[in-house]
Amino acid sequence: MTAVIEVSEVNKRFRIHHERSKSLKERIIHPGQGSYSDVQALRDVNFSVGTQETVGIIGRNGSGKSTLLKCICGVLKPTSGQILIRGTLAGLLELGAGFQHELSGRDNVYLSGSMLGLSTKTIDRLFDSIVEFSELEKFIDTEVKFYSSGMYLRLAFSVAVNVDPDILVIDEILAVGDERFATKCIDRIGQFQKEGRTILLVSHSADMIRGLCHRAVVLDQGQVIADGPTGDSIRVFRERMLADAPKPIEEAASAGSATIEAVTTPSGRFNILSGQRLQLNVDLVAHHGFDGHFMMEMFSTEGKLVTRTDPMMNSVSFSPGPHRITVDLPEVPLTDGDYDINLGLVGPDGYEVLAWREQVAKLQVTYNGRGAGWMAMPIEVSVN
Ligand SMILES: Nc1ncnc2c1ncn2[C@@H]1O[C@H](COP(=O)(O)OP(=O)(O)OP(=O)(O)O)[C@@H](O)[C@H]1O
Ligand SMILES: [Mg+2]
Known part of the structure; x- marks a missing residue:
């Protein structure tokens, strides 16, 4: 099995500047020397995903799941390490990442299509099926800043699944849609699996991961603490949650x-x-x-x-x-x-x-x- 996503020794550090905590006087005397702290969102992350695999990523809030997906989708650059992608990749990242808020749904479809390397002609051809799947015909010329989070999700999902990617990367996005649309999305993901495409999925729902994924990776404080058959990884995840849960x-x-x-x-x-x-x-x-x-x-x-x-x-x-x-x-x-x-x-x-x-x-x-x-x-x- 060839690896289509290879993540090697990836670290991601965010630097948070505390400029505002300095007094005005301090800022004048030491300009630009604000204090800062580093957040190590990913630590030496290694894993790969093969063709036709559906892999889940689980972990508690702040464990680095979204950061990892953003690095894989190229939205963020790792501080160190390498990520190799073979094939075309469409990503559904956290709400807010992806679309231009001032542009209409229509313009965003074209923009995201072109960012995925599609020509205007190809997007013209796919446009109707994208809008149809999203069920947003009436709102397609509205600026997306007026969309509800569910509408935003519908459009983002429709673009991602209709542009014919080899790899689909999804971050927790099914959580905000209504149940009927979520079912439609899961059916579509199932179809993707049958077509032999690769899927990487973040979800808080152990049931969803269990239902869709062959394998799951558990992240904890930016580190991979398990990578194996879904049932085993969920066990590690739950045990870790239990061990560290805040105690009354x-x-x-x-x-x-x-x-x-x-x-x-x-x-x-x-x-x-x-x-x-x-x-x-x-x-x-x-x-x-x-x-x-x-x-x-x-x-x-x-x-x-x-x-x-x-x-x-x-x-x-x-x-x-x-x-x-x-x-x-x-x-x-x-x-x-x-x-x-x-x-x-x-x-x-x-x-x-x-x-x-x-x-x-x-x-x-x-x-x-x-x-x-x-x-x-x-x-x-x-x-x-
Ligand atoms: N742009 C950023 N600037 C600074 N810190 C960030 C940034 N993005 C993420 N972080 C930090 O990196 C860590 C990992 O965040 P991330 O969003 O990847 O977690 P997550 O596993 O997706 O969490 P959730 O389950 O809540 O979605 C957190 O400590 C977060 O505060
Ligand atoms: Mg997240």
Whole structure:
């Protein structure tokens, strides 16, 4: 597999000048000698993306994801290191990067097309399909500064996917669109994948990364801390988030409130027949007393979320020390396949993760019927 994006030893430092913090007198005596501080947004970043690969980038706020994409798209120059791109690249960067606000949607389509190396003639030919995909016919002659963030996204996405790039780079952009348009974008990304193009995608949504990417890179404080199969990288990401989450003052430790030590079944096996009962024993050690909710997810081998329990259900309460949670699924109506199980504890609000383990077990389900889909839905039929 040839690499189409190669990032080698890339560092990016931003210098922030604190000119304004000097008094007027200081500024007159020492002109131009303001204090400054450096932000190291990227540190020795190395990774490559091959043809036909879809790679996700995850990391918390400020970890350097957007900076990395901007360097790859050539909008920013790395302080040191090299980036090699083979093929044409279209990027959807953070909102605000890309379009000229004083120009109309129409002019921006031409401008971004020409920046991607397309001739006016080619853009003329693509123009209608770009506008059609964006559904902005009525607003195409309006200056983009009057666009809502959703409209801006629509136009940016439409340009990027219609200019026929070899590589598509997307920064978190699907987050601002409405759900229908986001689905349309994801379908289009799926089509891109089928056509064998390369996609690099930043998202805060682990589900989206899992659903679209074969591989994911985790950035933390500008460094790559994981690069591998999506499930593994998401596990590293979540574990890192847990380890470093801010701790409430009154509670000894909210993040990492408990350590999940083992997940087992009474039979010792993780294979069942469709429709059978599944019991899990979750052994954990609570580091202090707390209340919360037990949560469980199942993912298909393609990384699609099959089910996630309601984070406000299944209340649990712990005193400090070892505990066993017994989980009972009376009937698992899944069809044939392997399902990855993730589970953990969230706080009383259903948001804060208190303990989490990704891919703690792989459940194998055998289905002997002829129904199809993920579920063998129990139904009852009667004739009167
Ligand atoms: N133009 C800039 N000038 C100075 N510092 C910057 C600039 N752009 C980014 N930074 C800093 O670089 C670091 C990485 O920022 P970046 O925007 O790449 O993070 P991110 O991972 O995309 O975050 P988010 O999830 O919030 O989008 C941050 O500390 C940020 O403050
Ligand atoms: Mg960002």
